[in-house]
Amino acid sequence: MNLTSSNNVPDAHGRFGEFGGRYVPETLMHPVEELERAYDEARADPEFQAELDTLLKNYAGRPTPLFFAQRLTACLGGARIFLKREDLLHTGAHKINNCLGQGLLAKRMGKTRVIAETGAGQHGVATAAAAALLGLKCVVYMGEADMARQAPNVFRMRLMGAEVIPVSSGSKTLKDAVNEAMRDWVTNVETTHYLLGSALGPHPYPVMVRDFHRVIGQEVRSQVREAAGRLPDFLFACVGGGSNSIGLFYDFIPETGVKMVGVEAGGKGTALGEHAARFSGGKPGVLHGMYTYVLQTEDGLISNTHSVSAGLDYPAIGPEHAALYRQGRVEYTRVSDREALEAARLLSEQEGIIPALESAHAIAEVRKRAGAMGRDALIVVNLSGRGDKDLGIMMSSEL
Amino acid sequence: MSTLSTSRIEAALREKERGEGGKLIVYLTGGDPSIEETGKLLAAVDRGGADLIELGVPFSDPMADGPVIQRASERALRAGATLAKILARLAEWRAAVRAPIILFSYYNPVLQYGVERFARDLALAGAEGALAVDLSPEEAQNYVAALRAENLDTVFLASPTSTDERLRRVAQLSTGFLYLISRPGVTGERASLSAAVRPLAERARRFTSLPLAVGFGLSAPDQVRQAQELADAAVVGSALVRAIEEQYARGGEETIERFVRWLKSGTGSRLS
Numbered sequence: 001m002n003l004t005s006s007n008n009v010p011d012a013h014g015r016f017g018e019f020g021g022r023y024v025p026e027t028l029m030h031p032v033e034e035l036e037r038a039y040d041e042a043r044a045d046p047e048f049q050a051e052l053d054t055l056l057k058n059y060a061g062r063p064t065p066l067f068f069a070q071r072l073t074a075c076l077g078g079a080r081i082f083l084k085r086e087d088l089l090h091t092g093a094h095k096i097n098n099c100l101g102q103g104l105l106a107k108r109m110g111k112t113r114v115i116a117e118t119g120a121g122q123h124g125v126a127t128a129a130a131a132a133l134l135g136l137k138c139v140v141y142m143g144e145a146d147m148a149r150q151a152p153n154v155f156r157m158r159l160m161g162a163e164v165i166p167v168s169s170g171s172k173t174l175k176d177a178v179n180e181a182m183r184d185w186v187t188n189v190e191t192t193h194y195l196l197g198s199a200l201g202p203h204p205y206p207v208m209v210r211d212f213h214r215v216i217g218q219e220v221r222s223q224v225r226e227a228a229g230r231l232p233d234f235l236f237a238c239v240g241g242g243s244n245s246i247g248l249f250y251d252f253i254p255e256t257g258v259k260m261v262g263v264e265a266g267g268k269g270t271a272l273g274e275h276a277a278r279f280s281g282g283k284p285g286v287l288h289g290m291y292t293y294v295l296q297t298e299d300g301l302i303s304n305t306h307s308v309s310a311g312l313d314y315p316a317i318g319p320e321h322a323a324l325y326r327q328g329r330v331e332y333t334r335v336s337d338r339e340a341l342e343a344a345r346l347l348s349e350q351e352g353i354i355p356a357l358e359s360a361h362a363i364a365e366v367r368k369r370a371g372a373m374g375r376d377a378l379i380v381v382n383l384s385g386r387g388d389k390d391l392g393i394m395m396s397s398e399l
Numbered sequence: 400m401s402t403l404s405t406s407r408i409e410a411a412l413r414e415k416e417r418g419e420g421g422k423l424i425v426y427l428t429g430g431d432p433s434i435e436e437t438g439k440l441l442a443a444v445d446r447g448g449a450d451l452i453e454l455g456v457p458f459s460d461p462m463a464d465g466p467v468i469q470r471a472s473e474r475a476l477r478a479g480a481t482l483a484k485i486l487a488r489l490a491e492w493r494a495a496v497r498a499p500i501i502l503f504s505y506y507n508p509v510l511q512y513g514v515e516r517f518a519r520d521l522a523l524a525g526a527e528g529a530l531a532v533d534l535s536p537e538e539a540q541n542y543v544a545a546l547r548a549e550n551l552d553t554v555f556l557a558s559p560t561s562t563d564e565r566l567r568r569v570a571q572l573s574t575g576f577l578y579l580i581s582r583p584g585v586t587g588e589r590a591s592l593s594a595a596v597r598p599l600a601e602r603a604r605r606f607t608s609l610p611l612a613v614g615f616g617l618s619a620p621d622q623v624r625q626a627q628e629l630a631d632a633a634v635v636g637s638a639l640v641r642a643i644e645e646q647y648a649r650g651g652e653e654t655i656e657r658f659v660r661w662l663k664s665g666t667g668s669r670l671s
Contacts, residue, residue: 300511
């Protein structure tokens with residue numbers, strides 16, 4: 001894996017255009033500066049890269065296949081659809097890429113304990129696995145509402161030795177879990193690394209998490225050349241905080257012929273609180289250490305969100321996405337809970353692949369568009385996670 | 400950076416040097432339990448002897464706060480408190496108290512209100528300054544300029560984790576006083592004063608001649624006294640907010656005034 005940045009973002013202040021930066025209480029400022037230094041040293045160290053590459057290959061299962069979804073393609077009657085199979089990774093989603101990277105970094109920094117927030121539980125499970133593998137103590141914060149809807153993942157984390165702490169404040173979902181993880185970090189900063197799970201938070205998290213997921217786009221680039229002899233016309237990925245999408249998109253940003261679509265959670269309506277579509281419903285503000293698009297009230301209070309998918313149920317978006325939106329380089333759109341559930345069923349029936357409801361949002365957008373494209377058009381969708389964790393929701397949703 | 404000669408905060412906290420004993424700063428959340436009660440509570444803590452009042456702006460995601468102030472924030476938001484509503488009443492409240500008032504907020508409400516508009520309305524209300532807990536000195540350029548333009552003090556936090564380089568940066572942007580966080584962590588009461596305070600106060604002294612205040616974790620006169628051996632003022636937040644939560648409904652303003660008087664006894668200063 002190549003962690004060296006090719007585009008000149010972010011700048012020295014952690015800014016992607018006007019977005020990003022560092023908005024944390026003073027107690028955390030030196031720790032994030034230390035983290036930035038440690039990360040810069042690690043990514044320049046061939047030994048660190050080699051160790052990470054070995055774990056990605058032998059533990060996580062990289063490279064993941066790029067699969068031509070022949071029946072889905074025929075069913076939709078247009079563009080050729082390829083699936084990037086991040087769902088086949090160990091622990092069931094792309095999250096493990098970042099957890100192995102940050103886990104190794106935590107050890108390198110002499111930290112003995114990692115903490116994490118989790119929404120769907122995929123990042124929590126991947127953190128628990130990486131912590132078990134690397135001999136680190138692990139605490140995961142998870143909203144009570146999410147623990148109820150993602151119960152199998154709670155059990156997985158505990159089975160791997162992690163302590164899962166229910167968060168009962170606010171909306172009892174991902175944003176509240178981030179608040180609680182921040183409170184733990186500010187208190188235990190000497191011993192503890194905050195293993196943040198998405199491409200968000202104070203600098204250097206957005207760039208570091210992106211770099212650890214860049215391997216997705218790098219693999220796609222060579223795999224799609226091999227499969228089709230050219231670059232794709234479209235990339236699709238769901239966007240919660242934005243880690244799987246930025247991982248897929250990043251290496252294609254300079255390729256102006258490749259169009260990119262990020263799919264946000266449209267939830268059950270367009271009113272504030274009914275969705276997690278930050279670009280159509282939010283405006284720039286500060287949350288969780290960064291300046292970015294945030295769903296909020298007129299008074300600057302952070303809004304609650306809703307999505308059938310716990311992993312997309314978050315009121316802010318990674319700052320690099322905010323910059324890509326502002327530049328018009330990536331198109332961001334939204335699909336509803338219902339459309340995501342239908343797409344999950346479609347992919348299951350057509351290809352025998354049950355997607356995570358997060359990833360099903362990307363499939364739903366492809367379903368809307370592929371038929372209108374010519375048969376020579378080429379689409380790559382990031383299938384960021386598998387759907388086992390969502391079976392309960394699918395069973396109770398009249399699918 | 401030179402401090403403003405007109406800083407009422409600095410003057411209020413410097414009296415220690417004139418042999419009047421240490422100073423007490425108290426925090427309470429605006430709108431807890433309601434906007435109406437906040438006016439009464441400000442008057443009560445003023446009568447109790449607070450030398451400076453930090454008036455908190457409730458926020459939906461108070462990530463630097465422990466459970467006590469989180470609950471206060473939730474009560475205030477349920478009662479409909481916002482930055483705009485607090486600013487709309489602030490002139491009336493400020494006129495009724497002797498102690499200077501600074502607003503203590505997370506940055507996003509200030510940003511959405513408009514930094515210049517915030518500074519203007521804060522100055523119009525007669526308040527003395529502000530502290531934005533999640534606004535690092537690195538991101539504070541516009542904010543500091545806007546508040547300076549209105550002759551308002553900009554208070555920043557220094558932490559035991561701050562390096563000397565960071566202390567210098569924090570001190571450069573601070574006016575009124577420098578707020579020393581006694582230990583890494585969120586707000587909340589602790590049984591004893593952290594051993595991290597003394598070295599932090601000694602280091603901070605090298606970078607500023609401003610009054611120093613120690614906060615986070617102080618809850619009783621003993622800790623107020625210990626803090627004042629090292630600094631000019633002690634800040635008590637969660638303990639007062641808990642008193643408001645547990646005793647105000649039953650005991651009224653009298654209870655809160657008495658509570659502040661009790662805290663103030665730790666300063667060794669004569670009561671006015």
